[in-house]
Amino acid sequence: MSVPILKVRDLGVTFRTGDRTTIASTEVNFELAAGEVLAVVGESGSGKSVSALALTRLLPPSPSCEINGSIKLNGRELVGLTEGQLSKVRGREIAYIFQEPGTSLNPVYTIGFQIGEAIELHRPEISDRRAAVLAALRDVHIDDPARVADSYPHELSGGMQQRAMIAMALACDPKILVADEPTTALDVTIQQEIMDLLARLRRERGMSIILITHNFGIVANFADHVQVMRKGRIVEHGPTAQVMGDPQHEYTKGLIACIPRLGQRRHRLTTLKDELKVS
Amino acid sequence: MNSPAQPLLEVRDLSVHYPGRTTWLFRKGAPKKAVDQISFTVPRGKTVGVVGESGSGKSTTGKAIIKLAPLTSGLILYKGQDIGGLPNHAFKLWRKKIQMIFQDPYNSLNPRADILGILSEPLEIHFPELSEADRKDRCAELLAGVQLSPDFLTRYPHEFSGGQRQRIGIARALAVQPELIICDEPVSALDVSVQAEVVNLLQDLQAKLGLTYLFIGHDLAVIEHVSDHILVMSQGQIVEQGSPAEILGSPREAYTRRLLAAVPKF
Numbered sequence: 001m002s003v004p005i006l007k008v009r010d011l012g013v014t015f016r017t018g019d020r021t022t023i024a025s026t027e028v029n030f031e032l033a034a035g036e037v038l039a040v041v042g043e044s045g046s047g048k049s050v051s052a053l054a055l056t057r058l059l060p061p062s063p064s065c066e067i068n069g070s071i072k073l074n075g076r077e078l079v080g081l082t083e084g085q086l087s088k089v090r091g092r093e094i095a096y097i098f099q100e101p102g103t104s105l106n107p108v109y110t111i112g113f114q115i116g117e118a119i120e121l122h123r124p125e126i127s128d129r130r131a132a133v134l135a136a137l138r139d140v141h142i143d144d145p146a147r148v149a150d151s152y153p154h155e156l157s158g159g160m161q162q163r164a165m166i167a168m169a170l171a172c173d174p175k176i177l178v179a180d181e182p183t184t185a186l187d188v189t190i191q192q193e194i195m196d197l198l199a200r201l202r203r204e205r206g207m208s209i210i211l212i213t214h215n216f217g218i219v220a221n222f223a224d225h226v227q228v229m230r231k232g233r234i235v236e237h238g239p240t241a242q243v244m245g246d247p248q249h250e251y252t253k254g255l256i257a258c259i260p261r262l263g264q265r266r267h268r269l270t271t272l273k274d275e276l277k278v279s
Numbered sequence: 280m281n282s283p284a285q286p287l288l289e290v291r292d293l294s295v296h297y298p299g300r301t302t303w304l305f306r307k308g309a310p311k312k313a314v315d316q317i318s319f320t321v322p323r324g325k326t327v328g329v330v331g332e333s334g335s336g337k338s339t340t341g342k343a344i345i346k347l348a349p350l351t352s353g354l355i356l357y358k359g360q361d362i363g364g365l366p367n368h369a370f371k372l373w374r375k376k377i378q379m380i381f382q383d384p385y386n387s388l389n390p391r392a393d394i395l396g397i398l399s400e401p402l403e404i405h406f407p408e409l410s411e412a413d414r415k416d417r418c419a420e421l422l423a424g425v426q427l428s429p430d431f432l433t434r435y436p437h438e439f440s441g442g443q444r445q446r447i448g449i450a451r452a453l454a455v456q457p458e459l460i461i462c463d464e465p466v467s468a469l470d471v472s473v474q475a476e477v478v479n480l481l482q483d484l485q486a487k488l489g490l491t492y493l494f495i496g497h498d499l500a501v502i503e504h505v506s507d508h509i510l511v512m513s514q515g516q517i518v519e520q521g522s523p524a525e526i527l528g529s530p531r532e533a534y535t536r537r538l539l540a541a542v543p544k545f
């Protein structure tokens with residue numbers, strides 16, 4: 001693959017609340033090439049979201065939250081940039097589909113207003129913003145875009161909110177898209193449409209994608225590389241076929257054995273505890 | 280009244296229609312038929328799975344059962360009694376028996392309460408006889424059930440990962456020992472191992488206490504695993520229902536077939 005556009009070295013994130021310290025992630029190292037899809041899988045609470053949010057510091061300010069290490073975007077160090085400098089990186093350079101739509105959609109504005117705002121900010125050359133908003137919603141397979149555009153977030157289903165957020169992130173036309181569990185609220189037919197859309201954007205625009213997911217079906221069909229996280233660390237990293245077909249780390253092996261599969265109904269679902277003795 | 284044949288929950292001709300809004304250009308939008316004349320039953324001690332298109336009315340159906348969505352018409356019969364028509368104060372008595380695990384944990388947890396507070400609140404209301412120490416023990420036990428450490432009791436909702444928050448919502452629903460739990464995508468944010476732990480916990484509780492579940496989900500393998508009966512929804516209606524073998528083995532509806540075809544293969 002070509003030269004990396006993103007190089008992350010020894011990234012660590014530590015939260016401090018009162019006298020409590022939580023090391024959310026530590027010694028995170030990876031590179032991302034233009035047009036590459038890197039999947040991040042692993043335990044719930046292992047630091048996947050926090051590490052991704054740290055890239056543009058979408059986290060509480062210091063001293064409640066400390067970020068260490070180095071994050072280089074096209075050779076430019078992001079760690080230590082001011083809030084003003086980082087706000088220019090967010091959106092156009094690195095855009096996010098957040099894990100929980102509820103955390104990022106503003107409850108007091110309509111969906112159309114919020115997508116329109118993203119378009120105005122990042123693509124000022126577009127003149128007919130209403131048409132662009134409706135097109136963005138149609139792209140994410142919303143079949144009644146006018147109604148959805150005029151709705152407030154609480155008037156939409158979980159999957160519609162998720163797709164509205166995807167539309168908002170894509171409206172920024174980012175170089176790197178961080179997609180944090182982008183299809184959890186979607187049925188598999190729409191999930192497939194959304195993944196096809198992301199694959200097309202990656203092909204046409206050379207957009208790189210950091211895809212955080214618990215869905216191994218998506219990983220297998222979509223990612224070039226996979227990184228497996230556990231307790232704040234990357235325990236395994238490699239090309240998708242290798243990690244999924246011949247996992248090296250005990251945790252990865254166990255996790256893959258726990259995947260429930262359609263048509264193979266069992267009495268109980270397999271957990272890591274049944275699979276192996278990983279501490 | 281408690282004949283074994285009587286389902287725990289029966290929903291008859293339920294509709295939830297939202298009025299259209301007057302929008303820009305002052306055009307009145309058409310009303311949205313979120314749920315349109317659906318009927319189904321949930322037998323005691325069983326799990327009814329619900330799958331379907333995004334926006335097809337699954338969450339609205341669940342919310343209508345506990346009066347969080349406005350009933351346009353229809354009956355909600357719980358042990359034969361119509362609870363859909365009850366005024367709010369009378370419905371309170373049933374709220375302990377019917378709990379909901381919400382699809383959006385972030386907006387369903389009080390941001391100003393710590394986890395001990397969030398889990399204690401329903402216990403204080405419904406089990407006032409518990410001492411403070413007993414209540415705390417019970418909260419720690421609930422967290423352990425969903426694979427979270429008791430250390431988390433003093434943390435606030437924003438200090439958790441998405442999957443951790445989802446599990447707090449599950450612990451809260453289990454706190455008051457309900458009879459029926461409406462589970463709206465309860466395990467969608469969990470890795471496959473923790474997901475398995477939580478699903479096994481729900482099934483153990485079902486075997487031990489006879490809990491009944493209405494289980495909304497998008498992961499067909501999980502739905503197949505938990506369900507005794509499956510409803511397939513599309514555009515506010517139930518388009519097909521049957522046993523997991525019928526629905527997933529030989530689906531009749533075009534939508535169900537498309538759904539099965541879209542499951543990623545690997």
Ligand SMILES: Nc1ncnc2c1ncn2[C@@H]1O[C@H](COP(=O)(O)OP(=O)(O)OP(=O)(O)O)[C@@H](O)[C@H]1O
Nearest residue numbers: 015024044045046047048049050438439440441442
């Ligand atoms: N604001 C915060 N303050 C303190 N701790 C936090 C905060 N945000 C996250 N954490 C902790 O950091 C750890 C990593 O969280 P993160 O959200 O990255 O997990 P994740 O891998 O994305 O999990 P999931 O799959 O459940 O979303 C967790 O243990 C979480 O409790």
Ligand SMILES: Nc1ncnc2c1ncn2[C@@H]1O[C@H](COP(=O)(O)OP(=O)(O)OP(=O)(O)O)[C@@H](O)[C@H]1O
Nearest residue numbers: 155156157158159297313333334335336337338339
């Ligand atoms: N308060 C409301 N006002 C107006 N319309 C609403 C409201 N709540 C829901 N709707 C509409 O009702 C329809 C059904 O929504 P619902 O949340 O039940 O879908 P769902 O099947 O749960 O979908 P998902 O799988 O995406 O969560 C959607 O079109 C939604 O926009």
Ligand SMILES: [Mg+2]
Nearest residue numbers: 049099440441
């Ligand atoms: Mg996360």
Ligand SMILES: [Mg+2]
Nearest residue numbers: 157158338382
């Ligand atoms: Mg829903």
